Amino acid sequence: MQINPFIISGYVSERYFCGREKETQELIQEITDGNNVAIIATRRMGKSDLIRHVFNQSEICASYYTFYVDIYATRTLREFVYLLSKEIVDELKPQGQKSISRFWNYIKSIQAGVSFGPTGEPSFNLQLGDLQQPETTLDEIFKYLQTADKPCIVAIDEFQQTALYPEKNIEAILRTYIQKCSNAKFIFAGSQRHLMGQMFTSASRPFYQSVSIMNIGPIDIDKYKTFAVHHFEDVGKKLDTETVDKVFAVCHNITWYVQKMFSILYSRTSRGETCRPDMVMPTLAYILSTLDYTYKETLFRMPKKQKEVFVAIAKEGEAKNITSGSFVKKYKLPSPSTVQAAVKGLLENDYLTHELGVYTVYDLFLGYWIQRNY
Ligand SMILES: Nc1ncnc2c1ncn2[C@@H]1O[C@H](COP(=O)(O)OP(=O)(O)O)[C@@H](O)[C@H]1O
Ligand SMILES: [Mg+2]
Numbered sequence: 001m002q003i004n005p006f007i008i009s010g011y012v013s014e015r016y017f018c019g020r021e022k023e024t025q026e027l028i029q030e031i032t033d034g035n036n037v038a039i040i041a042t043r044r045m046g047k048s049d050l051i052r053h054v055f056n057q058s059e060i061c062a063s064y065y066t067f068y069v070d071i072y073a074t075r076t077l078r079e080f081v082y083l084l085s086k087e088i089v090d091e092l093k094p095q096g097q098k099s100i101s102r103f104w105n106y107i108k109s110i111q112a113g114v115s116f117g118p119t120g121e122p123s124f125n126l127q128l129g130d131l132q133q134p135e136t137t138l139d140e141i142f143k144y145l146q147t148a149d150k151p152c153i154v155a156i157d158e159f160q161q162t163a164l165y166p167e168k169n170i171e172a173i174l175r176t177y178i179q180k181c182s183n184a185k186f187i188f189a190g191s192q193r194h195l196m197g198q199m200f201t202s203a204s205r206p207f208y209q210s211v212s213i214m215n216i217g218p219i220d221i222d223k224y225k226t227f228a229v230h231h232f233e234d235v236g237k238k239l240d241t242e243t244v245d246k247v248f249a250v251c252h253n254i255t256w257y258v259q260k261m262f263s264i265l266y267s268r269t270s271r272g273e274t275c276r277p278d279m280v281m282p283t284l285a286y287i288l289s290t291l292d293y294t295y296k297e298t299l300f301r302m303p304k305k306q307k308e309v310f311v312a313i314a315k316e317g318e319a320k321n322i323t324s325g326s327f328v329k330k331y332k333l334p335s336p337s338t339v340q341a342a343v344k345g346l347l348e349n350d351y352l353t354h355e356l357g358v359y360t361v362y363d364l365f366l367g368y369w370i371q372r373n374y
Pocket of ligand 2: 044047048049
């Protein structure tokens, strides 16, 4: 079966991954040079896929154990350690009994999560509840990493979440372990530029100057043109490359939105036909209509004042001076102080981003949807 080559959820393989040769080489170089790396970029730009792609390269997967955890949904150290243990088990299991036993011998604190079959082979059924002392388990995990039979790379995605854990000194604890663990290198990826930036570039924070920082930008548009044309032509469809220019502009160059648009443009183009720029706006309208229900729900769940401010910012597009009298007046908002309070909540819940005094709606399509529906 022919799959849609414009993937919108996660890494599949080399074939569906576009460009990023420079970033891939840079990341491999940093790691093989023995550095830890922080990857910072706006959400949906391609950080997680880049890590997956690097882990998929022969020079990495042949020589390292690679572990990847996405901690976006974690709220405590316990959940973090649980995910990490689970990932290590999942990664080592297919590598055979010896690899997994080695890990297991170190992890005394969660032995309840393993049972042994008739021939002594372990089976894992680790539950969050098995993790009674996360600090102890974390200590054991790092002891294991240090003595693993191959060097390790641990990628912690959405790392900024650790700053929100109730336990206060997580950054310092992790920093100490990571610094001592010469057999493992770490990749920290994160979206909230502000939080991630503070963690790695502010002198008062434990991770200050301890990692190489990589900022990931958009995929090179010429690379994307080649990539997209190739996939269209592969099945006898044609693509006018000006369509790519238009999609990049509409999507503010952000990878996921570009891929989403092209996945639909691709299926809307018949064999023998050409995908042209005039198909872009109708395709956007179609995508927004499929999101109607979701977005109505999103706005419905927002507290009333937050919703008013959110809609105002969405309509403005790139909103500056949002607590000024003129902004408040233009959108008939109650007062500058309500705007301030609402924005705080909206930022905390990732509805908005804030950079250099400019507020924008995080989800580009939601922004467009509001502009059309309000
Ligand atoms: N180099 C790439 N080539 C093709 N698609 C990509 C590429 N990078 C990312 N994507 C697509 O964009 C989506 C978002 O990328 P992701 O890595 O999850 O972003 P981030 O981690 O920065 O939020 C992915 O699901 C994937 O479909
Ligand atoms: Mg990601």
